[in-house]
Amino acid sequence: MTAFPATLGHEFSGVVVEAGEDVINKRTGRKYEAGEAVCSEEMIWCAQCKPCADGFPNHCERLQELGFSIDGAYSKYVKVDARYVWSLEGLRDLYGDEKMFELGSLVEPSSVAFNAVIERGGGIRAGENVVILGGGPIGAAACAVLKRSGASAVILSEPSQSRRDMALTMGATHAIDPTEVSAAEAVLDITNGVGARIILEATGLPSIVWPDVERIIWEGKALNTTVVLVARADDRIP
């Protein structure tokens, strides 16, 4: 995953300073013009291996990662192949110059959350409940994505007060501290025993949260619960 020393910085936005002759801007279908506001994927996928061909570039067998295994964006310039670059110009009129770049730097973690709960997790039907374990950038973004997908209860389990507070502004309907209360009991209580359609594991501590996940599944009335793992962890789900 990492190959330090490498310059950090994998969630970023900026403007195109220079582009290669044959490089196409996906927004316009034409050559990039200097000054185009863009963000970039952090995963440098090869486009040739089986996972890449199957549409899972995040599982690329030759994956490199900006800010982890190759130099990232904590620098004045960063060089990225055009296929990883996406225009932010559609946000300029809506949010203005400064906010556009802030939002651009959030595209990467938000995309991880979207891919997890919608693409891989299959999304939800309006009115279903979801549980997010871990309120870091991915967990917080997942709260926002799922609330806007029509979730009824969006329950976040996160020990940090400031992260709980932020998630509540983004779409979480409930935020509990798992060091104070049982996450499983809280979920079953809040949902009147229904449980959840999707449980997102975004803590990186799967073996610690797993007993709660299991209880929500077994004791909840929901017939199908999808558990999506997004955090990288050395230990495995039991």
Ligand SMILES: [Zn+2]
């Ligand atoms: Zn690949």
